[in-house]
Amino acid sequence: MTLEQTGALPRLADRSPEITGAEIAGSLVPPSQFEHASFESYRPDHDYPSQAEAVATLKLFAKSWEPQRPAGLFSRNRRKVEAMKPGVYLDGGFGVGKTHLLAALWHEAPGPKYFGTFIEYTALVGALGYAGAVDLLRGSTLISIDEFELDDPGDTMMMTRMLGELVASGTRIAATSNTPPNALGEGRFAASDFLREIQSLSSNFQTIRIDGLDYRRRDTTGTAITVDRADYDRALAAMAGRGETVTSDGFQDLIAHLATVHPSRYIKMIEGVDVIGLTDVEVLHDQMAALRLVAFIDRVYDAEIPVVQTGVPLSEVFDDEMLGGGYRKKYLRSTSRMIALTAGELPPHDD
Structure with missing residues (x-):
């Protein structure tokens, strides 16, 4: 007799959990394997200079949260920080460390801040309604979106509108993206496609290209x-x-x-x-x-x-x-x- 026939083990098929908007918001943090991700723990591949360049650019992006010092108002570095757009898009293939760097940036930001997949943010809207989700997220320093889904035009437009409102209120955005229907290419998503799909929000994003091999091979x-x-x-x-x-x-x-x-x-x-x-x-x-x-x-x-x-x-x-x-x-x-x-x-x- 099998384990299922004896009822010795529980089944996932018997679980139908509910989840509240507050629970979704509370879960918007990096996955456990990225709990301690940092720019220092990222190991750039020296054969692909864009990896080290990505770290340098994200470190500069993170300086926007540092207290402004009067003595540095006219410094060259301050001008670079002010010139950066309020959003960054990490463009790269499998295993080049996009999620690690997204989590590292999240850890650098002061709270309130959120990190989640596209589907988790759309679920938040489903639980709280559009206005409720915007009210919850408004005032956050950073919204990190791993695997921005582009499969559903309606959800994409809704997220674009919401992020536009948040950017207008001072929130910064960092994202990676997933594959839209009929996208070509193996293991990577073209930044031009991402920017085209998010339409009016695209001017707020700076693309950070990360080349390289899948580090897990x-x-x-x-x-x-x-x-x-x-x-x-x-x-x-x-x-x-x-x-x-x-x-x-x-x-x-x-x-x-x-x-x-x-x-x-x-x-x-x-x-x-x-x-x-x-x-x-x-x-x-x-x-x-x-x-x-x-x-x-x-x-x-x-x-x-x-x-x-x-x-x-x-x-x-x-x-x-x-x-x-x-x-x-x-x-x-x-x-x-x-x-x-x-x-x-x-x-x-x-x-």
Whole structure:
């Protein structure tokens, strides 16, 4: 009898958490792996000078929060700070450290300040209403937006309008972006496309180009680790026996459940979970289901929760049509994350 049949482990599919606007706002901080990110801990690749140049530019941007000293009003450095635009856009490919630098800049700013993904800010608007979200964010020194989504024109226009109001009130903006439908290119997003999509707000952004190789050297042609059912049951039972909070779901059950939960609440679905188990993983052919999985995996990856799975390797869940379409970059990023999440070693056999 399997663990699911005995009811020995809880299921994510049984969790339908609610989340308030205050909880969303309270969660708008860098992910745990960037809790201590700084400009000093960023390691520029000397083969790509733009990385060190990006750090220097962001340090200058951060000087806008330093108290002004009368003796330095006419200094060359002060003139550079005043000339900088109120927004910066970090333009680069996979693994060049955009999120690290975005978090480092956030840490430099005095409060109140916010750091989140595009979907978290739109969720805030959904919870508080447009006016309520603007009122909450108004007066902040910095709004950091990691992976600015450009897939939905309505959400993009709403965020552009909101950021425009915040910039007008003195807030500074820092952003990276995600891939819009039908964007070409592997692993990077063109700054010109980002600026075109945000339209009236684009004049407020200075583009900071960050070239380089993926520092993790991720191989999106690799394969997520999958195990047979006996090893799956053994591994999860051993982890639960050590006191870890382990969940076990059928893959299709979880996919169906994700459709009933707003992506802003995925973070609460996995709250307190140490290990996620998924059985009978199979290829997805529905794009909406695939995009919900991408959003879910992003939250799991940020929370650094390992995944144990059976069935088709998670790195192969997106069908060929999806991988050849406009969301290709999203799927490739999610694939690399699922490979990383399944790479942990299983507990040894109790022979």
